[in-house]
Amino acid sequence: MENQKATLKDYGYRDFTTLNKIYKILKKIFVVAIVLGLYISIIVIAIQSINESRNLSIFTRVSFQWYANILQEEELMQAIRNTFLVSAIATVLATFLGTFFAIGLYALSKKVRVLWMLLNNVPILNADIVTGFSLMLMFRLLMVVFPNIFGLFTLVMAHLFFTIPYVILSVMPKLKETDPNLMDAAMDLGVRPYKALIKVVIPAIKAGIFSGMLLALTMSIDDFAISYFTTGAGFDNLSIWIYAVIGRRNLTPSVYAFSTLLTIFTLVGLLTYQFLQKQKKGKKNEKNNFSDIAS
Amino acid sequence: MAVPYKIWLSILVFIPILAMLFISFSNLSSSVSVGELTLSLAHFKLLWESSTVIAFRNSLIFAVATTLISFVLGYFIAYEIKLSKFKNKFILLTFVILPMWSNLILRTESLANIMSENNILKNILGFNLFGNISGTWMAVLFGLVFTYMPFMILSVYTALEKIDFALEEAALDLGLRPIKKFWKVVFPLSFKGVVTGAIMVFLPTLAGFAIPKILSRGRIVFIGNIIEQKFIYTNYNHGALLAVVILFFILGSILLITKFDKEGETLL
Numbered sequence: 332m333e334n335q336k337a338t339l340k341d342y343g344y345r346d347f348t349t350l351n352k353i354y355k356i357l358k359k360i361f362v363v364a365i366v367l368g369l370y371i372s373i374i375v376i377a378i379q380s381i382n383e384s385r386n387l388s389i390f391t392r393v394s395f396q397w398y399a400n401i402l403q404e405e406e407l408m409q410a411i412r413n414t415f416l417v418s419a420i421a422t423v424l425a426t427f428l429g430t431f432f433a434i435g436l437y438a439l440s441k442k443v444r445v446l447w448m449l450l451n452n453v454p455i456l457n458a459d460i461v462t463g464f465s466l467m468l469m470f471r472l473l474m475v476v477f478p479n480i481f482g483l484f485t486l487v488m489a490h491l492f493f494t495i496p497y498v499i500l501s502v503m504p505k506l507k508e509t510d511p512n513l514m515d516a517a518m519d520l521g522v523r524p525y526k527a528l529i530k531v532v533i534p535a536i537k538a539g540i541f542s543g544m545l546l547a548l549t550m551s552i553d554d555f556a557i558s559y560f561t562t563g564a565g566f567d568n569l570s571i572w573i574y575a576v577i578g579r580r581n582l583t584p585s586v587y588a589f590s591t592l593l594t595i596f597t598l599v600g601l602l603t604y605q606f607l608q609k610q611k612k613g614k615k616n617e618k619n620n621f622s623d624i625a626s
Numbered sequence: 627m628a629v630p631y632k633i634w635l636s637i638l639v640f641i642p643i644l645a646m647l648f649i650s651f652s653n654l655s656s657s658v659s660v661g662e663l664t665l666s667l668a669h670f671k672l673l674w675e676s677s678t679v680i681a682f683r684n685s686l687i688f689a690v691a692t693t694l695i696s697f698v699l700g701y702f703i704a705y706e707i708k709l710s711k712f713k714n715k716f717i718l719l720t721f722v723i724l725p726m727w728s729n730l731i732l733r734t735e736s737l738a739n740i741m742s743e744n745n746i747l748k749n750i751l752g753f754n755l756f757g758n759i760s761g762t763w764m765a766v767l768f769g770l771v772f773t774y775m776p777f778m779i780l781s782v783y784t785a786l787e788k789i790d791f792a793l794e795e796a797a798l799d800l801g802l803r804p805i806k807k808f809w810k811v812v813f814p815l816s817f818k819g820v821v822t823g824a825i826m827v828f829l830p831t832l833a834g835f836a837i838p839k840i841l842s843r844g845r846i847v848f849i850g851n852i853i854e855q856k857f858i859y860t861n862y863n864h865g866a867l868l869a870v871v872i873l874f875f876i877l878g879s880i881l882l883i884t885k886f887d888k889e890g891e892t893l894l
Binding site for chain 1: 638699717726727730735736747768771833857862873876
């Protein structure tokens with residue numbers, strides 16, 4: 332009795348220590364399970380890519396032959412080339428157009444701007460299948476005039492349609508942060524409006540432009556549903572090609588190899604980006620830069 | 627400079643939708659000449675066919691279930707990221723979204739593979755991690771939840787991050803227990819993020835077709851699968867009609883989102 336410390340109960344509190352301990356352990360198990368759930372498919376793809384056997388259900392030996400084999404798979408290479416071609420064109424155009432559109436929209440009065448930003452959200456929120464189907468119908472109407480429209484052109488148009496809004500969405504907040512007097516100051520100092528835009532406004536919002544570009548690229552490169560409806564026969568991107576192939580036969584393991592490579596590159600790229608960002612900004616802005624890039 | 631974008635948006639938002647509406651009300655098709663064109667409600671019969679009703683029911687049930695489950699799990703993860711002592715939150719979030727950068731179809735296909743009876747994980751681990759759920763509703767639900775949950779995590783985290791820590795401290799100072807602090811202070815303040823996240827999970831699930839098709843091995847039909855079928859068999863009138871119906875769900879969601887968020891900024 333003499334040396335015993337007073338427990339929480341003696342002070343009139345309920346003692347939650349054991350419950351807290353159980354909760355903490357449960358929490359860890361949960362986190363691990365969820366992360367595993369998120370990653371299980373990536374892990375399986377990685378395993379599949381280093382499996383020597385073509386058989387998807389048996390692991391025989393570690394081998395990197397499928398990585399070397401990527402270049403030999405003609406159909407796969409064609410799909411990869413198409414994917415990159417479409418994404419590259421769409422991303423460059425979307426970044427360029429989106430930036431200028433955003434500057435234009437920013438110049439509007441707030442009320443009008445809110446309305447257009449709402450409309451800007453339509454391609455983002457609209458279901459892929461509706462966007463794809465309706466664009467396909469519109470391109471079909473155009474077919475009366477341009478019979479061979481389906482293919483690269485329609486794909487790029489469709490990709491522009493859903494990537495430009497993302498660029499605008501990421502440029503707009505940066506525009507709001509800039510000093511509205513910057514442009515006036517530049518023009519007072521005798522710079523022409525067009526030049527002031529390029530020399531003053533663009534540098535001020537370049538972080539937004541860059542993150543918009545990354546977003547556009549991400550959305551474009553991984554798109555399936557919209558591309559599925561708007562492409563023409565024979566012009567498959569990677570997603571469409573995989574979707575078509577899995578219905579018929581087993582995929583070549585080189586697809587898994589390619590996907591694993593892409594995941595690794597993305598990870599390295601993101602971490603490098605983050606590292607550079609941190610070096611540039613110092614530590615002051617650490618909290619906010621995820622929103623620069625995440626969608 | 628906004629004028630070109632206004633034109634661009636108008637053309638690509640309104641014309642396709644108008645075309646879709648028109649086609650769903652008319653008998654326009656490649657075999658009909660302009661003179662025979664009539665408007666009718668004939669295609670609307672499709673909406674009461676049992677296959678369509680079942681597909682709508684499937685889509686809705688799965689979309690609601692996916693949203694609820696990703697809300698619970700996603701909120702939990704987002705909150706853990708916020709609480710974590712790890713300084714660089716960006717890295718943690720990178721790991722949350724990294725799976726989204728790899729090809730959706732390929733990921734789904736590999737999920738379907740490991741859910742079948744003989745699979746590579748069984749071969750390596752010696753037991754079947756998923757049981758044998760290939761082709762069942764569980765497989766579809768699992769795939770949907772873990773495909774779209776990152777959206778929920780991101781938008782909840784964005785909302786959580788904006789909460790002023792002083793408010794939480796104040797709540798504790800005023801004598802709330804941590805659990806109560808969470809329900810009375812943190813959760814209400816993050817609700818905007820939950821709504822955005824929920825919509826970003828709900829919509830793609832509702833309108834999806836690839837994931838249910840691959841994971842259920844074609845057994846569970848979503849409304850998207852019917853649209854895909856109509857597209858393959860070039861029955862554009864029916865496809866357009868179903869797409870219009872989905873569009874109404876989306877318009878409702880956009881209205882909901884603008885109620886909470888004026889310029890759509892939480893989308894990023």
